[in-house]
Amino acid sequence: MTGGAGRLGSEVVKQIASRGDSAVAFDLPQVSWEAVKGVSGVDLLSGDVTDGKQVSEATKGVDAVIHLAALLPPRSESNRELTMRVNVKGTAKIVESIGLTGARLVFASSVATYGITAIEEPPVLTSHPLQAHDCYSESKIKAERLIRDSGVDHVTLRIAPIAVADLVELPETIPYRGDQRVELIYVEDAARALLSALYESEAIGKTFIIAGGPTWRMTGAEYIQRFYDALGVEVEPRFSDEYTAVDWYDTSQGLFLGCQGLNFNGFLGMLKALGEQLGLR
Amino acid sequence: MGESLETAKSTLERVMEALRGSSKASESELRDLLTRLQAARNTLIQNERKIWLRTKAGKEMLSDYGEASLKLLGAVESGSGLEEALTEVEVQAKRISDEIRKRSMVVT
Numbered sequence: 001m002t003g004g005a006g007r008l009g010s011e012v013v014k015q016i017a018s019r020g021d022s023a024v025a026f027d028l029p030q031v032s033w034e035a036v037k038g039v040s041g042v043d044l045l046s047g048d049v050t051d052g053k054q055v056s057e058a059t060k061g062v063d064a065v066i067h068l069a070a071l072l073p074p075r076s077e078s079n080r081e082l083t084m085r086v087n088v089k090g091t092a093k094i095v096e097s098i099g100l101t102g103a104r105l106v107f108a109s110s111v112a113t114y115g116i117t118a119i120e121e122p123p124v125l126t127s128h129p130l131q132a133h134d135c136y137s138e139s140k141i142k143a144e145r146l147i148r149d150s151g152v153d154h155v156t157l158r159i160a161p162i163a164v165a166d167l168v169e170l171p172e173t174i175p176y177r178g179d180q181r182v183e184l185i186y187v188e189d190a191a192r193a194l195l196s197a198l199y200e201s202e203a204i205g206k207t208f209i210i211a212g213g214p215t216w217r218m219t220g221a222e223y224i225q226r227f228y229d230a231l232g233v234e235v236e237p238r239f240s241d242e243y244t245a246v247d248w249y250d251t252s253q254g255l256f257l258g259c260q261g262l263n264f265n266g267f268l269g270m271l272k273a274l275g276e277q278l279g280l281r
Numbered sequence: 282m283g284e285s286l287e288t289a290k291s292t293l294e295r296v297m298e299a300l301r302g303s304s305k306a307s308e309s310e311l312r313d314l315l316t317r318l319q320a321a322r323n324t325l326i327q328n329e330r331k332i333w334l335r336t337k338a339g340k341e342m343l344s345d346y347g348e349a350s351l352k353l354l355g356a357v358e359s360g361s362g363l364e365e366a367l368t369e370v371e372v373q374a375k376r377i378s379d380e381i382r383k384r385s386m387v388v389t
Contacts, residue, residue, distance in 0.1 A: 032383070169331050169384045233332050279337035 002026045002049055002058075002094065003068030008108075008162055010035035011191035012066060017041040019195075026058045027069065049090030052097075059097040064104040064198050067094050073112075073175070076136040087139035088146070095150045104204070105154040106197045109144050111209065111249060112137040113158055118180050118243035123250040126158075126209050133245060144207075153204050155197040157254070160185045160211035161246055163227075165270035167278060170228075170235050178221035178239040181248045185212040186262045193259035200257065208254030215263040217248045226264075230271035232281030285343050286329055292350040293322045293370075299357045317367060324374040331381050342380070346373040 001016070003009040004025025013036050016023040022041045027033070029046035036042055047054035049069045059065060069090060070076075076083040091107070098105050115131030117124050132138035147154050161175075163184040176182055193210045197203045218226075220239060228235045251259070275281040297318055300311060325346070333339040349369040356366035 167332060167336065167384055169333065169381060171385065231332075233335065235332075279340075280332075280335060 001066045001068065002090075003070065003108075005031050005033045005036050005044075006068065007035070007164060008187055008190055008194075009066075009068045011187050012068070012194050013042050014039055015188075015191050015195050024058060024062065049093055050085055052093050055093040056097050059094070059101060059103065062101070062103050064106065065094055065098055066106045066108070066194050066198060067091060068108045068194075070108075070139070071136075073134070073136050076139070077134055080135045083135045083139050084142070087136070088142045091143040092146055095147055095152055098152045099150060102153075104198065105147060105152050106194055107144065107147055107154060107156045108194065109140045109156050109158045109207075110137070111158050111160050111211065111247070112245040113140050113144065114245060114247070116243050116245055117247045118177075120247075122181055122248040124209070124247050125250045126207060126253055137245060155203045155205075156207040157193060157197060157210045157257075158207065159190055159193075160209070160249065162187050162190055163212070163216075163267060165267060165274060167231065167274065167280075168227075170224075170237055172238065174220060174224060174237050174239045176220040176240055176244045176246050177242070178219065178224075178237075180220045180243055180246070181217065182220045182223050182246045183211045183213075183217045183248045184223065184246075185210060185216065185259065186267055189259045189261050192261060193254065193257040196257040196259075203257065206253075208257060209249045209251050210254055210257070210259045211249040211251050212262075212264065213251055213260040215265065218264075220246075226268060227271065230268040230275065231278075232272075232275035285340070285347050286325060286334065289343065289347040289350050290322060290325055292347065292354055293318060293325075296350065296354050296357055299354065303357065303360075305360060314363075314367065317371065321367075321370050321374040324378050328377060328381050333381050333384060334377070339377075339380070342373070342377050346370070346377065349373045 001009055001013050001023055004013050005027035013023050013025045017039050024043045024045050025036045026045045026047055045058050071083045071086045113130045114124050114128050115133045130141050132141050144156055161184045164187050224237045300314055334343055353366040353370050356362040
């Protein structure tokens, strides 16, 4: 599990452990490992996906790799060379190691690969052409291509932005327009989809969109309003002036991966409980 | 929350004034102390609108920060335990910034 200490990665690792399987969480030494420390059946290994030796060490003897490690926006946009090195060359190192072991690769790609689709008719289909519009989407498209061309057993998931039932600070600028269509996915559901992709033989060689489903489809302003209302916080969000790469998606092909366990009202219920616990409501 | 935040900020302001008026530190020591203090104060200024500081736990952190600032003021005025008191303010500032940094939006 690369990126195994992160918010999504740690969730996947915990789900693997809860099945009684063992996992190696691989991540940079300087990140916080708090979320995966002490999880039974999980070995922690610090390293860098751009280092071939460390990747070989991490993948030694594994049956499969879930590859999440990547440089994400906004950091990905400030240094193109670094983004390509981590997101594309890092993926190449994983593929090289997998090629030698015969393990399966589950690749966490992104709906950002579809580019800006806001002026098109929704929903975005899996077969929609890929359009790089920034360093991040370019890197994910290139990584997808090199995995496909490598011939390794793989599953590609294009994942929507992740929603966590936690206190999330309002960024200076919300990364989408207020009137833009958005569809997020609950973090545990995204983790479940990654895990199912690992175990379902039907998924091999295919690409799926992973997003929350009909109850999660709304505008950006509506999402932000409902999120912070549920927490019990008044906010004054500033939305992006430009459309960004998030939309409503056709997720029908990936439903068997179990990615739509929590509907949006259930998510709001969790936020309300959290708001009370934190003394915000 | 607003009140304790303003109190902590103004306490640090008083600490700075007291330090500037102190004849005990050399010029370079004074510059170093003021830089560290300013950094700790900036943590509050940069995060004063954050939601975390409106939570119960956030308010407690703010209160700990305020307490550490008062101790620092006492240390500056008495001329003893300055380093220890300043380090404690820095620790409290770091607790706040670390907690808030963890709470950024997730993208994929």
